[in-house]
Amino acid sequence: MKDNVLTVSSDVIAVLEAPDRLAALDAAMPVFLGPDPDFDDIAGLAAGVFSTPISLVTILGRTDQWFLAREGTPDIRAPSDASFCARMIAESADEPLIVADAREDERFACLPSVTGAPYLRFYAGAPIILEGQPIGTVCVFDVEPHARVALDLLPRLRQLASLAASLIKLKDEARRRLLAAEALSRDEKRHALALDAANVASWLWDLSTGMVSGNETFYRMLGVKPARPMRARRFFAAVHPADRKATIGRLRDALASGKEYDGLFRAAKSGRWLLGRGRVHEWDADGRPTIFLGINVDVTDGQLASERTRLLLRELNHRVKNTLAMLQSLARQTLRQTSDPVEFMDAFAGRLQSLSEAHGLLSDHEWGVIHLKMLLQKQIMPYAIDFDSQIEIHKDEVELGPDQAVGLGLVLHELATNARKYGALSVRSGKVVIAARVVKEDEQRVLNMTWHEVGGPPVRQDGRRGFGSVLIERSLDKVLGSNVHVEYLPKGVTAVIRMPL
Incomplete structure (x- = not known):
């Protein structure tokens, strides 16, 4: 019998390669992970029922028959096309089959397991049916033929195959639930990480219990420790008192209308500005809200930037008004000193440029110092x-505010212009020495600054005070307590400036 040639009928090939059968098998068990102890009892019962030394619970693949459970053999697989089970399914589809003596049955006599070790003689098998397709078997073997088999044994074998099918289905459902739970867990972790990375707090208000819970960012934003669910009252207490009433009112409106909650409030502990969004997520059978979902986003930087912009605009408006008044005064005073349009434009443009330079510096520093x-x-x-x-x-480190910078800028412009036209800056040998020191006078910081010209042409003072001199002395009028004194000494102009900081 060993020399007999194994022939595989077209019916067996058709069974093994049937697309619907393979699809059902792949859906129930995408990967065979080896024998499963959960099926051992089924194999044991089958062997006991038929009093056989060998029993199997198998999965019949296209090329391999895998053993979920086995008794009486160490193997975990066998070729599908050389199996009893493939021929049983090809012949009887969903019906059990008994082979009393395989050596005497032409359908099985040439199988390698019959002609060679373990020299099988008896076989009984029932298909495992899932989704209407035979994906495996519960079967028993003996190396001795069984001349007589009780008729009630086949229904029992069918029941064991049905039990195996139910167990495979339950394990598949458990596997799917586990995969779904893992996918959900990954999504939740990814969602939580995304919210944390974006610094977004998420929270849930269970109105039936009055408890509010959220992610770590939620508790951190509110300054709530320890980070665990809290009563709604504690949640509202974490809102700044100045914003609490409005926040509660908006939440109540959202609960009553079902519309989105949208509010801006400060955290009581940190003072951080939080933008809140949310809406009712679930209602009970009577239409009352039960679950409210919300998020908070820290918008402190944007809020502070907005407030700073408003302050800058107010400051700019104030400066523009002051500058316009100063320009009008400069224009009038300059016109009084000259009737020549060219001379007027030259003098006025220089003073205008001085204002522009001071304003440019202040603008670059957001009208601070x-x-x-x-x-x-x-x-x-x-x-x-x-x-x-x-x-x-020679100077100390001195910071100037807007009024101080604009006024002192005009003083320096007039001194520098005069020095360029008539004084030390009109010749290369000339020099201007500036000393600026900060002293304390009655707890008030005061800038004492001197301007002293040397090496320039001799100064001739004709007794008349021009507009430049007047402007020098009056440019700091807006800085209370300040004054400028100018002396036209023969060796050079000296100016002494005193200005509270």
Whole structure:
């Protein structure tokens, strides 16, 4: 019998390659992971029922028959096309089959397991049916033929096959639920990570219990510790008192209308600005809201930027009004000093440029404070032949506010213009020495600054005070307590400036 040639009928091939059968098998068990102890009892019962030494619970693949459970053999697989089970399914479809003596049955006599070890003689098998397709078997074998088999044994074998099918289905459903749970867990983790990365707080208000819970960012934003579910009252207490009433009102409106809640409030502990969004997610049978979902986003930076913009606009409006008034005064005073349009434009344009330079510096620093060194460079550099060699500065670190910068800028412009036309900056040998020191007078910081010209042409004072002199002395009128004193000494102009900071 060993030399017999195994022939595989077209019916067997058709069964093994049937698309619907393989699809049902793949859906129920995409991957065979080896014998499963959950099926051992089924194999044991089958062997006991038929009093056989070998029993199997199998999955019949296209090329391999895998053993979910086995008794009496160490193997876990066998070729599908050489199996009893493939022929049983090809012949009887969903009906059990008994082969009393395989050596005497031409359908099985040439199988390698019959002609060779383990020299099987008896076989009984029932198909495992899922989705109407035979995907495997519960079967028993013996190396001795069974001449007589009780008629009630086949229904029992069918029941065991049905039990195996139910177990495969239950395990498949459990596998699918596990995969779904893992996918949901991954989605939840990804969602939580995304919210955390974006600094977005998410929270849920269970109105039936009155409890509010959220992610870690939610508790961190509100400054609530420990980070665990809390009563709604505690949640509202975490809102800044100034914003609490409006926030509760908006939430009540959203609960009553079912529309979206949209509010801006500060956290009571940190003072951070939080933008809140949310809406009712579930209602009970009577239409009452039961679950409210919401998010909070920290918008403190944007809120502060908006407030800073409003302050800057107010400051700019104030500065524009002051500047216009100053320009009108400069224009009138300049016109009084000259009737020549060209001379007027030259004098007025310079003073206008001085204002522009001071405003430009303040604008660059958002109308806060600017350093004295920057103002000195801006106002004097255009009038020096060689700034580095002609201007000597000794100063403390001094910060100037808007009124101080604009007023002192005009003073420096007039001094530098006069020095360029008539004084130390009109010749390369001339020099301007500037000393700026901050002293305390009655707990008030005061800037004492001197402007002293040396090396220039001799100064001739004719006794008349021009508009430049008047402007120098009055440019700091808006800075209370300040004054400027100018002396036209023969060796050079000296100006002494006193200005509270």
